Amino acid sequence: MARGADFSRWNEVDDYEATAGALDFAWVKVSDGISGRNVGPWHVAPLRRAGARTGGYHFARTHRTPEVQAREFVAELERLDALELPGALDLEEAAEHGFRVDTAASRAFARDFGIRFLRVLSECRVRRALYVNEYFATQLRPWEWGVPGLLLWVANYSRRPSVPHTVWQRSKTGRLPGVVGDVDLNESTTDFWRITVAVSQNGYTANDITFTENTLIPGTERKIRLRKGPAGELLRWFAGRFDALVETIDNDGELDDWGYAERPIRGGTELSNHASGTAIDLNAPEHPLGAVGTFTAAQVRTIRSLLDQAQGCIRWGGDYVGRKDEMHFEIVKNEAACEKALAAVGGGGDEDMQADERAALFDIREQMTGSRKPGEYPGWASKANPSKKYTATDFARWADYHAFKAHMKANETLALLAKQAGVTAEDIAKALRAGLVADVLPVLQEVVVDALGADNAGQAEAIADLALAKLGAALTPEEV
Incomplete structure (x- = not known):
């Protein structure tokens, strides 16, 4: 059984060696939400010199942010070198700016305050403890807060607490050698100060x-x-x-x-x-x-x-x-x-898109690019030039480009034929357009279907019609 006590300015000690000889550990009030209120930092050094393992606790108040109070607490712990025990947050009722847990709103406030305060300690690599009485513990349920490595220090002066705890404050009217008057007494079934919390490379508690x-x-x-x-x-x-x-x-x-x-x-x-x-x-x-x-x-x-x-x-x-x-x-x-x-980034919540909607979008993407993976656009091998690969967009651009080239070449050819054969360019254009529809369109459609797949025959037909329209326009003679 490990024996402990906690001290504040109200405790008078006239023989620290006698006191430390009766203790395994001691917490000292080193900070208060109302700056300087009832603290007793002078106890830390003589208790430690006399052989007691020492740590500090902070009496929290509601009128200042938990982050501000936590940083002040850490600064005092480091100044006093009171780090042999976990730094303890004391949440309790008080005449000025104390906590309540009798309503849902007050419980939510106390819980949020506690988590935020303890988070600052975690960021500062200070081990964490929470002091509450058993009633506060049953209302706040701090073992469910998700604070890694949190040590619970629970007060009940009539019996051992029935809630999870590591340290029990069993008396507020105890007596110790070297201490004048009453003192708070604590006990633990473990040497909790020896427990080290595993942390990963980035400082987060690990292996739990x-x-x-x-x-x-x-x-x-x-x-x-x-x-x-x-x-x-x-x-x-x-x-x-x-x-x-x-x-x-x-x-x-x-x-x-x-x-x-x-x-x-x-x-x-x-x-x-x-x-x-x-x-x-x-x-x-x-x-x-x-x-x-x-x-x-x-x-x-x-x-x-x-x-x-x-x-x-x-x-x-x-x-x-x-x-x-x-x-x-x-x-x-x-x-x-x-x-x-x-x-x-928006809280990290689930997307509004349903799974079937997302799958449909990936299906469309695969049909247009040849891949379901974002950032990949492999396309399909060209029938005309198997060394080249085209997506549906690539093919539309290719068709537009070659239609334009055909337009330019057709105008030159029609003008030359008209001069040499003694016929009009319009007569030649009509004959060529009829041949395009009869002979070229089926082949063009087949090539596009092969590229896009049989399931996309409608899309392939539309692309082929577009390409043929471009070629037909190219066969409209300009004035020569």
Whole structure:
């Protein structure tokens, strides 16, 4: 059993060595939402010198933002070197600017305050604890907040709390050697200060699957396990846009898109960002580790556009200085930055487009370009010149260009024939137009159908008619 106490300005200690000898750990009030109110930072150094493991706690108030109060708290922890224990946030009722949990609105406010305060501690790499009484705990349910590594310190002066907790504040009228008067007493069944929280390369807590969820990527049927909260949601948004604009990640059920994985970086000992659910690999076999140039230039431009939209929160493995990893995308900023970027791109929610609508668009794209993958335009081999490939748009341009060339050549030919044969250019044009309809149109239609496929016969006929109209116009003689 680990023995502990907590101190503020109200506690008078006349023998720190005697006090520390009766303790394994001690929290000291080092900051208050009302600046300087009832703090007792002078307790930290003598308790630590006497051998007690020391940490600090902050008494929160409602009238100032949690971010401002958290930064002041961290500054005091660092100034006092009170970092042997997790930094504790104290949420409770008070005469001035205290918290309430008796209504849905007050509970929501307290929960939001707590999460935001603790997020700042996480960003500052300070371990996190929350102090509440048992009633507050049952109302706020902080074990469901999704705060990685959060230690719960719960007060109940009549019995051990029935809610999840690591430290129990069991008395506010305790007695300790060297302390004049009452003091708060705590106990824990573990040496919690020895517990270190695993973190991935980017500083997020790692190797804990409870902070991840198997989430559906927008616009696809693919689910990938990513971190809960802004970081994972931003990756989810990125994967959805990657699928829509770079290349599809729905590859006939092939499981080649990877998220959470408890492992070190390949070739190293530091935990991979996959271990915290803050990295994602997309179409891994097509973009193997170490390979370069696995995306087209157009795809790279789109990837960079998406990275810009993510406001620098996501790094691409294709930009690594050393070994490239073009399948890989990872979070490199804190959750507050990810939340800001997520708001800028629209919150990362599901697309309005239904799956069948999206599939229909990809069908059309394949018919027009020869590929379902964004950024690829392979087309089909030309019957006239098999070394060339044309999309439907390419062919329309080709037909227009050659119709124009035929127009110019026809005018020259008609004028020459009219002079040499003693007939009018209009007579020759009529004869040629009839031959075009009878002989050229069927062949032209067949070529276009071969290019576009039998399912697109109507489209092929329209293209052939357009090309023939251009040729017919070319056979309208100009004055000579």
